[in-house]
Amino acid sequence: MPEEIPGCAATPAVGAAEPQPVQLTDAVIQEIAPFLESGEEVRLGLEADMVLPASFGTSWLIATDRRICVFVQNCKAPVVQAEVPLRNTISIRRRDGLGSSVLEAHTPEGAVPLVRYTEARAGAFDAAREQLLRMLPEAGAEEDDDSGGDHAERQMRKKTLPCPKCAGPMPRWMNVCPECVDRRQLLVRLVQRARRYSKPIVLTFVLTAFLRFCAIYPAVLQQELVDRALKLNVRGPEILQVHYRMLWQIVFVLALIRVASSVVGAIQQFLMTSLGERVTNDFRMDIYTHLQKLGVNYYDQKETGWIMDRVTGDTSTLQTFMTDTLQKTVLNGVTLLVIAVVMFSANPLLATIALLPAPFVCLISASFMKKTHKIWHWAWRRRSRMFALLSNVLPGVRVVKAFVQEDREHERFRRQSEEYMNARVSAARAFAGFSRSTNFVMSLSTLGIWGYGGYLVLRNPTGRPEDGVTIGILVMFIALVAQFYSPLQELTNMSQQVQQAATSGQRVFEVLDTEPDMKDAPGALELEQIEGKVELRGVSFGYDERRPVLRNVSFVVQPGEMIGLVGPSGAGKSTTVNLICRFYDATSGQVLIDGRDVRDVSLKSLRNQIGIVLQEPFLFHGTIADNIAYGCPDAPMERIVRAAKAANAHDFVLRFPDGYDTMVGERGTRLSGGERQRISIARAILKDPRILILDEATSSVDTETEALIREAIDRLVHGRTTFAIAHRFSTLQHANRLIVLEKGKLVEEGTHEELLSKPDGVFRRLCDVQKQLSDVVAVGG
Amino acid sequence: MDAVDTGNRSKGDLRLLEPRNLRLRTDAYGRMHLEIGIEERYGPVRAVRCLPLTKPDRFISLQDEEGEEIGIIPEVSQLDGESRRVLEDDLALYYLKARVTAIRKVETKNGIITWELETDLGPKTAHVRDRQNIRPMPDGRIILTDIHDARYEIPVGDALDERSRDWLMIEI
Numbered sequence: 001m002p003e004e005i006p007g008c009a010a011t012p013a014v015g016a017a018e019p020q021p022v023q024l025t026d027a028v029i030q031e032i033a034p035f036l037e038s039g040e041e042v043r044l045g046l047e048a049d050m051v052l053p054a055s056f057g058t059s060w061l062i063a064t065d066r067r068i069c070v071f072v073q074n075c076k077a078p079v080v081q082a083e084v085p086l087r088n089t090i091s092i093r094r095r096d097g098l099g100s101s102v103l104e105a106h107t108p109e110g111a112v113p114l115v116r117y118t119e120a121r122a123g124a125f126d127a128a129r130e131q132l133l134r135m136l137p138e139a140g141a142e143e144d145d146d147s148g149g150d151h152a153e154r155q156m157r158k159k160t161l162p163c164p165k166c167a168g169p170m171p172r173w174m175n176v177c178p179e180c181v182d183r184r185q186l187l188v189r190l191v192q193r194a195r196r197y198s199k200p201i202v203l204t205f206v207l208t209a210f211l212r213f214c215a216i217y218p219a220v221l222q223q224e225l226v227d228r229a230l231k232l233n234v235r236g237p238e239i240l241q242v243h244y245r246m247l248w249q250i251v252f253v254l255a256l257i258r259v260a261s262s263v264v265g266a267i268q269q270f271l272m273t274s275l276g277e278r279v280t281n282d283f284r285m286d287i288y289t290h291l292q293k294l295g296v297n298y299y300d301q302k303e304t305g306w307i308m309d310r311v312t313g314d315t316s317t318l319q320t321f322m323t324d325t326l327q328k329t330v331l332n333g334v335t336l337l338v339i340a341v342v343m344f345s346a347n348p349l350l351a352t353i354a355l356l357p358a359p360f361v362c363l364i365s366a367s368f369m370k371k372t373h374k375i376w377h378w379a380w381r382r383r384s385r386m387f388a389l390l391s392n393v394l395p396g397v398r399v400v401k402a403f404v405q406e407d408r409e410h411e412r413f414r415r416q417s418e419e420y421m422n423a424r425v426s427a428a429r430a431f432a433g434f435s436r437s438t439n440f441v442m443s444l445s446t447l448g449i450w451g452y453g454g455y456l457v458l459r460n461p462t463g464r465p466e467d468g469v470t471i472g473i474l475v476m477f478i479a480l481v482a483q484f485y486s487p488l489q490e491l492t493n494m495s496q497q498v499q500q501a502a503t504s505g506q507r508v509f510e511v512l513d514t515e516p517d518m519k520d521a522p523g524a525l526e527l528e529q530i531e532g533k534v535e536l537r538g539v540s541f542g543y544d545e546r547r548p549v550l551r552n553v554s555f556v557v558q559p560g561e562m563i564g565l566v567g568p569s570g571a572g573k574s575t576t577v578n579l580i581c582r583f584y585d586a587t588s589g590q591v592l593i594d595g596r597d598v599r600d601v602s603l604k605s606l607r608n609q610i611g612i613v614l615q616e617p618f619l620f621h622g623t624i625a626d627n628i629a630y631g632c633p634d635a636p637m638e639r640i641v642r643a644a645k646a647a648n649a650h651d652f653v654l655r656f657p658d659g660y661d662t663m664v665g666e667r668g669t670r671l672s673g674g675e676r677q678r679i680s681i682a683r684a685i686l687k688d689p690r691i692l693i694l695d696e697a698t699s700s701v702d703t704e705t706e707a708l709i710r711e712a713i714d715r716l717v718h719g720r721t722t723f724a725i726a727h728r729f730s731t732l733q734h735a736n737r738l739i740v741l742e743k744g745k746l747v748e749e750g751t752h753e754e755l756l757s758k759p760d761g762v763f764r765r766l767c768d769v770q771k772q773l774s775d776v777v778a779v780g781g
Numbered sequence: 782m783d784a785v786d787t788g789n790r791s792k793g794d795l796r797l798l799e800p801r802n803l804r805l806r807t808d809a810y811g812r813m814h815l816e817i818g819i820e821e822r823y824g825p826v827r828a829v830r831c832l833p834l835t836k837p838d839r840f841i842s843l844q845d846e847e848g849e850e851i852g853i854i855p856e857v858s859q860l861d862g863e864s865r866r867v868l869e870d871d872l873a874l875y876y877l878k879a880r881v882t883a884i885r886k887v888e889t890k891n892g893i894i895t896w897e898l899e900t901d902l903g904p905k906t907a908h909v910r911d912r913q914n915i916r917p918m919p920d921g922r923i924i925l926t927d928i929h930d931a932r933y934e935i936p937v938g939d940a941l942d943e944r945s946r947d948w949l950m951i952e953i
Binding site: 641650659715 | 850
């Protein structure tokens, strides 16, 4: 169960996020009170973000038990802009526009515009409209205006939606806008995930700590070396011996530390890298496993490229965060502390001088990070544009040459390339400036130590550490300072890494948190071998719940019948078959197979009995034999060849040098449209389903291939309950019955002849248009 | 068991030929002739492999001069001695596949990968275009297809010597 991200409103799984309704405040209600008659009750009050006819502002829609009014603010006092008594209102209609909608009240005299609002308030006002309709004297749900289908499509293509928390803009793929995301909660989740790697993390932590120690300790030893081992106050053979011994001891220890740190360093490096790879791999697998569970609906909304980027790109960002950043932050903090303590206990004044530039370094780093982030983002966008230009023009090279536009394309690309170069040069300039200035500031530290430290050394009366600063202490300070500034810079840059990790984390968790909306109901039964009777009972459905694509559709199909689904585009044909396959669930009504509701059976057992042949046949990267046997991987070769023969595919397959072993798909041999269709048909024949969905390709093939495909389809549909979204008239003629859909409603049903004989029939109209077109073609030759 | 009823067979049906019922012979011009049972005679016929890379001895399609398929032999090993020899000779003539015994050198230049090979048919320099023509098989063999559509089968790693295996590892 994914945890709830606190503070964010629950969002529906499908499509647009619903913004919070903006109810009227008490203050507003008080202001309008004078306008109300005695005993009048306010039933509904909602604030809109526009003012009719077309300006941004605030209006208030109020509905009482007697009337509907709209107020706008005019010089501090509310003014009635529109008013309609309830008993005079027949219906409330919505008119959709681009980016805004208007609610209007329909009276016998005409329409009265009530209120206008932007997309951000759409959800709230839809609910308000429902409520108003119920309040009307003749309560009846009126249909929306004709914008239905188009509007739904536009919604699906929108790049940003209103954030459920703040109604600000939010990229489509997020549940909550970047401003509202609870970053802390995200990081907590990431850290929790890291817990399963606690052993390797602790191990690498210990090793890294040891390495840090190995870096710092020699500095302290150097002080000993200079101040004690190498300092001779008196020369004499015995004293010399003592000092020799001290010298060798210290050098030996230093050498030991060197060796240890090299060995441990190699081990640590290896462990960190392999841990990182493990983390990334686990993330990848989790995402992929979860993706497989998600329904078709999810893939309809997101582009494949986007999904792949989540699986590959974001996981590596998270890897860095979980293995590297977390550890480094702790270690750097400790390192800084230890160095500071050592320095201050040696000589507080010198320590202050040495560490004085530190805050400045932080400041420079921080401001640089902000600036470069902008510049890099700018450069990255130019780069994207440049690549987009390339990927656009290169495939279209024939068109470029035919229309002699080479020079123009050259100029376009030159400009993009130059812009990209300029962006990178700016970035380089900024970076050069930055690294030089931080180096300079850090060198001030060293200068300070030599300068002031030197002065203190000269002032030391005895030259011993107890009495002041010695050369040894000086040397130690120089060494320690070198260890100090890079952890400091890393810590300053940490915020950017955290931010990147938070963004990546949000995207990855968004995938992992999406609930598969098609799940087997608990106790779902296995569907056994079916007869193939399909029934739709009062089915309504919309990809966006507010805009239905199917309205109250009902029909019964007997086993073995072939049904042609006909209608203008957008009428709901594809949606109907999507519901039969249970890629989506109907919002109301039932889909029944052999009398059983599809929701009561397991998805697997249902889909095992349905075969599909799509418009755009999809071939996987594999051999032709693999592709035909995709639904039944254990099928013996004999069955594969039989299916291919029935689909009129066997002959062309044997013409390939590798026969059924020929690789097709992404990086394989290219098959023509007709060939792919027939492989797709063979695939369905092999599966031998009782119910078949045939989404006919509209692309044209030559007459010979057309005949072959038609024959193949005939063999395929024989004896199966078939739903054909038909484009070929031969298919329609073979169909037992035709079901005609228009705007989501079933308008006609019957045989080919029955429907043609209807004088004003929808089907007849479609046929006439088609016939006219083909007549023209025939005459034209 | 296959009934001799070609007349009732429709175009989309698969005809599996019973190997024990067949005879394949060559004529004076080296072309293959087919006899099924007592009544059916076809000639000249062509043999085409359905799965040349993964199952070269199963599912051989026999086609007449017009390219129409007569039937498919499911299993070559069940043919009588002479028919089998005739069939295998015919297939060997059409499908050129050399077995690689050693890889001397592999060089990539301008998108063409040149393999210097020792094969069971003699030494050969094969030019392969595109990575997709270097095809690993499920059982570990690798099939190279050169620019002339000739095929070279590289056996599973152990069968090659050390140097050949080094060359192979770079390419795969």
